[in-house]
Amino acid sequence: SQTIHQWPATLVQPVGSPLSLECTVEGTSNPNLYWYRQAAGRGLQLLFYSVGIGQISSEVPQNLSASRPQDRQFILSSKKLLLSDSGFYLCAWISRERYNEQFFGPGTRLTVL
Amino acid sequence: GQQVMQIPQYQHVQEGEDFTTYCNSSTTLSNIQWYKQRPGGHPVFLIQLVKSGEVKKQKRLTFQFGEAKKNSSLHITATQTTDVGTYFCAAERTTDSWGKLQFGAGTQVVVTP
Numbered sequence: 707s708q709t710i711h712q713w714p715a716t717l718v719q720p721v722g723s724p725l726s727l728e729c730t731v732e733g734t735s736n737p738n739l740y741w742y743r744q745a746a747g748r749g750l751q752l753l754f755y756s757v758g759i760g761q762i763s764s765e766v767p768q769n770l771s772a773s774r775p776q777d778r779q780f781i782l783s784s785k786k787l788l789l790s791d792s793g794f795y796l797c798a799w800i801s802r803e804r805y806n807e808q809f810f811g812p813g814t815r816l817t818v819l
Numbered sequence: 820g821q822q823v824m825q826i827p828q829y830q831h832v833q834e835g836e837d838f839t840t841y842c843n844s845s846t847t848l849s850n851i852q853w854y855k856q857r858p859g860g861h862p863v864f865l866i867q868l869v870k871s872g873e874v875k876k877q878k879r880l881t882f883q884f885g886e887a888k889k890n891s892s893l894h895i896t897a898t899q900t901t902d903v904g905t906y907f908c909a910a911e912r913t914t915d916s917w918g919k920l921q922f923g924a925g926t927q928v929v930v931t932p
Binding site (some may be wrong): 738740747748749750751752755757763765796800806807808809810811812813 | 825850852860861862863864867907909917918919920921922923924925927
């Protein structure tokens with residue numbers, strides 16, 4: 707069966723510090739991968755998506771970047787965090803064979819102080 | 820760009836009562852999905868609707884896709900405390916969207932015993 711991991715689960719970082727969040731998927735190959743951000747009490751905003759290794763598309767201009775160094779690894783980064791980067795970051799994937807539901811990871815709750 | 824509007828934003832329900840949450844788009848949708856996010860958790864896929872006028876049921880949950888494929892609804896009968904959470908609709912506008920979903924802002928459901 708497929709599983710998706712995210713770490714860390716929670717993170718408190720000062721403004722101006724760097725960020726690296728990691729997402730890995732097991733039990734599937736060549737998935738589409740997605741990064742979302744959810745502000746407190748709000749909906750999900752799609753940040754990046756990737757259809758393959760090294761292929762990243764950005765949905766909104768922002769202070770963040772993404773990379774996909776391996777088929778089942780998706781990384782969200784920032785060189786200098788802003789207060790507005792606080793939120794709940796969710797990684798998700800879909801199977802190309804079952805192109806309907808998205809499977810979400812447990813998320814990383816980021817607080818920038 | 821495409822907007823998916825979801826109402827109401829909050830829903831307080833007495834245990835045993837019914838309620839409905841609605842999802843509307845100004846553009847025709849290729850399909851619509853519904854997710855449930857428990858407090859502190861991540862979104863979990865409930866269902867996908869594809870056909871015009873489609874109705875699907877999952878126990879006490881009834882999902883409907885409008886005839887024009889521009890709106891959808893989720894109706895829950897005999898609400899239970901386990902129904903607490905936020906319900907999101909999510910739309911994939913075209914079939915070549917690479918699985919990119921536009922999420923509604925969600926309906927946060929609180930159930931009082």
